[in-house]
Amino acid sequence: MSVQIGPIAETLSQYLSDKNYSKVMILVDQNTKKHCYESVKPLLPAHKVIQIKAGEENKNLETCSYIWEQMTENELDRHSLLVNLGGGVIGDMGGFCAATYKRGIDFIQIPTTLLSQVDASVGGKLGIDFQGFKNHLGVFTLPNAVLIDKEFLKSLPERELRSGFAEIIKHCLIQDATKWKEIRILDLDQQNLGDLIQHSVEIKKKVVAADPTEKGLRKILNFGHTLGHAIETFFLDKGKKRLLHGEAIAAGMIAEAYIGFQKGMLGEDELAQVEEFIYAVYGSVNIDPNDFEAIIKLTQQDKKNKGKLVRASILKGIGDCAYDISLSKTDMKKALAYYSGK
Numbered sequence: 001m002s003v004q005i006g007p008i009a010e011t012l013s014q015y016l017s018d019k020n021y022s023k024v025m026i027l028v029d030q031n032t033k034k035h036c037y038e039s040v041k042p043l044l045p046a047h048k049v050i051q052i053k054a055g056e057e058n059k060n061l062e063t064c065s066y067i068w069e070q071m072t073e074n075e076l077d078r079h080s081l082l083v084n085l086g087g088g089v090i091g092d093m094g095g096f097c098a099a100t101y102k103r104g105i106d107f108i109q110i111p112t113t114l115l116s117q118v119d120a121s122v123g124g125k126l127g128i129d130f131q132g133f134k135n136h137l138g139v140f141t142l143p144n145a146v147l148i149d150k151e152f153l154k155s156l157p158e159r160e161l162r163s164g165f166a167e168i169i170k171h172c173l174i175q176d177a178t179k180w181k182e183i184r185i186l187d188l189d190q191q192n193l194g195d196l197i198q199h200s201v202e203i204k205k206k207v208v209a210a211d212p213t214e215k216g217l218r219k220i221l222n223f224g225h226t227l228g229h230a231i232e233t234f235f236l237d238k239g240k241k242r243l244l245h246g247e248a249i250a251a252g253m254i255a256e257a258y259i260g261f262q263k264g265m266l267g268e269d270e271l272a273q274v275e276e277f278i279y280a281v282y283g284s285v286n287i288d289p290n291d292f293e294a295i296i297k298l299t300q301q302d303k304k305n306k307g308k309l310v311r312a313s314i315l316k317g318i319g320d321c322a323y324d325i326s327l328s329k330t331d332m333k334k335a336l337a338y339y340s341g342k
Contacts, residue, residue, distance in 0.1 A: 002144070002145045002146065003122060003145075003146040003148065003201055003205060004145065004146070004147050004148065005148045005149075005150075005197065005198060005201065006148075006149065007149055007151070008039060008040060008043065008110065008147060008149040008151070008152075009039075009043060011145075011147040011148075011149070012040065012043045012044075012110070012147055013043055015108065015144075015145050015147065016043075016044075016045070019081070021045070021079060021080055021081040021106070022076075022077055022079040022080055023047075023048075023074065023075070023076050023077070023079075023080040023081070024044055024045055024046070024047035024048075024080065024081045024083065025047060025048045025049070025050055025070070025071065025074060025076060025080070025081070025082050025083070026040070026044065026047055026048075026049055026050070026082075026083040026084075026085055027050045027052070027067065027082060027083065027084050027085065027086070027090055027093075027094040027097075028049060028050070028051050028052075028085050028086060028090070029051065029052050029053060029054035029055075029086055029089070029090060030051065030053065030054055031054050031086075031155075032085050032086040032087075032090065032112055033049070033051055035112075035152075035155035036085055036086075036110075036112050036152055036155065037049070037085060039151075039152075040083070040085055040110065044083065047083075048070075048074050050066075050067055050070045050071075052066065052067065052090075052093075054086075054089070055089065056089055056129070056134075056236065056245070057236065057237075058089070059089045059092060059093050059128050059129050060128055060129055060130070061128065061130065061137075063093060063128075064093060064096065064097050064128060067093070067094070067097045068097055068101060071097070071101055076101070076102075076105065077102070077105075078102050078103075078104075078105055079105075080105050080106070081105070081106045081107065081108070081144075082094060082097070082098040082101075082105060082106070082107040082108075083107070083108055083110060084098075084107060084108065084109050084110065084143075085110045085112060086110075086111075086112055086113075086116070087111065087112055087113035087115060087116045087120070087160075088111075088113065088115055088116045088119075088120035088121075088245065090116075091109045091111060091116050091120050091121045091126075092120060092125075092126055092127055092128065092135070092138075093126075093128055094107065094109075095107055095109065095124075095126035095141065095143060096126040096127055096128055096137075096138060096139065098141075099126055099139050099141035100139070104141065106144045107143050107144065108143050108144050108145045108146070108147060109121040109143045109145070109146045109147070110147050110149075111146065111148060111152075112152040112153075112155070112156075113152075113153075113156060113160055113163075113164055114153055114156065114160065114161050114163070114164025114165065114168075114193065114197075115160070115163055115164035115166075115167060115245060115246055116164075117148050117150070117153075117164070117197050117201075118164060118167050118168055118171070118196070118197055118200035118201065118204075119164075119167040119200065119204065119221075121143070121146045121148070122146055122201055122204045122205060122208070123142075123204055123205075123208040123218075123221075124140050124141050124142035124143065124208070124212070125138065125140060125214075126138050126139050126140070126141055127139070132233060132236075133233065133298075133301045134229050134232065134233050135303070136301065140212065140213050140214075142212075148197065148201070150193060150194055150197060153193065159244065160244070161188070161193075162188060162246065162247075162281065162282065163244035163245055163246030163247055164246055165188060165191070165246065165281065166224075166245075166246030166247070166249045166250045166253070166282070167200065167246065167249070168183070168191075168196045168199075168200050169183070169250070169253065169277070169278065169281075170221075170223055170224055170249065170253060171199070171200045171203045171204070172199075172319075173223065173253070173274065173315060173318055173319070173321070174203075174220045174221070174223050174313075174315070174319070174320070174321040175203050175207075175220075175319060175320075175321075176199070176203065176319055177317075177318045177319030177320075178319075179199060180273075180318055180319065183196070183277075184273060184277045188281055204221065207220065207221060216323070217323070219304055219313050219323035219324065220313045220321040220322075220323050221313075222304060222312070222313045222323075223253065223256060223312075223313045223314070223315065223321050224249045224250070224252035224253035224255075224256055225249060225252060225313075226252065226256065226299055226302050226304065226310065226311075226312035226313075226327065227251070227252040227255045227256055227295070227299065227312075227332060227335065227336070228248045228249040228250075228251060228252020228253065228255075228256075229248070229249075229252070229298075229299075229302065230252075230295045230296070230298035230299045230302075231243065231248045231251050231252060231285065231287070231295055232245060232248030232249075233298050234291065234294060234295050234298060235248070235285075243285065247282055247285065248285070250278050250281070250282040251282075251284075251285045251287075251339055253274065253278060254274060254275045254278050254279070254338075254339050255332075255335035255336055255338065255339045256312060256313075256314055256315075256335065257270075257271050257274040257275065257315055258271060258275075258334075258335045258338045258339070259312070259314055259325075259327065259331050259332075259334075259335050260314040260315045260316065262331065262334065262335075263314065263325070263331075265314055265315065265316040265317070265322065266314075266315050266316065266317060266318075267317070270315070270317065270318050273318065274315075274318075284339075284340070284341070285339075286340075287336060287339070287340045289336075289337065289340065292332075292333050292336045292337070295332075295336065296329055296332045296333065296336075299327075299332065304323075304324070306324075309326050310326065310327045310328075310332070311323075311324050311325060311326055311327070312325050312327050313325070
């Protein structure tokens with residue numbers, strides 16, 4: 001898996017230097033068309049642009065159909081390239097469309113959000129949401145390259161940066177206790193994002209190389225995501241109350257750290273560290289106890305499950321993580337109550 005970190009003018013030119021694609025298309029949304037496309041446009045050979053609407057609510061089969069239609073109408077063949085310029089939605093969906101179009105064409109990821117640079121673009125997980133379930137349809141296909149340029153982050157609002165930072169926190173908690181000690185004493189605006197992007201990419205590359213299709217170790221990358229994805233999905237259609245991915249995962253990490261504490265896997269002091277730092281960065285999501293059952297029900301569709309057992313990745317100390325830990329409804333209800341302080 002080729003991941004290059006540096007100015008896009010250098011990395012993209014280098015990637016294309018020995019390629020001879022029959023056709024090139026670039027996938028953008030209205031935000032990356034406005035803020036990022038002009039940086040990439042002169043670096044590409046003659047190409048067509050596909051523009052879609054931004055947002056998780058558009059990561060569905062309907063949008064995929066539009067992308068496939070555009071690829072078909074422009075007569076892309078199996079020697080073509082799709083360039084995905086955007087955040088996690090663009091990377092997930094664009095990669096999925098490229099991987100399934102004519103049984104697969106080349107695609108590269110140019111992630112433009114912190115979330116996609118440290119997590120979503122690396123590892124070859126591609127997919128879309130279906131019937132209200134996040135990433136329910138998808139494939140494992142590695143991009144031909146991931147080109148990361150932190151200059152794109154300058155176009156992001158602070159809330160988007162904070163969302164992406166949740167995955168940086170996760171990588172430290174599951175694999176690097178030393179780095180955790182470094183980040184937990186700094187405010188978000190004091191963090192060295194360049195260093196942390198490199199750090200997260202290296203962790204994810206190492207884990208993915210050991211387990212490309214998530215049969216074992218790669219599941220640790222889902223810490224905070226069993227309840228976090230359920231919380232994110234629950235709030236997806238709640239208008240102004242809807243959450244960004246990282247905001248939901250931050251809540252999920254506190255809840256799942258509490259489960260680890262309850263199971264005797266995580267110390268009380270370690271739990272206190274996790275919740276103190278995450279609450280300081282993200283505040284608290286207001287989850288009504290009457291909604292606990294609906295959130296827990298959403299975990300029944302989690303991709304780590306086996307049979308009717310909900311299985312999660314749970315910290316067994318800071319810097320270490322276990323996977324395939326079975327969670328009961330009681331475990332999850334207590335964790336949501338603990339997080340909510342109800």
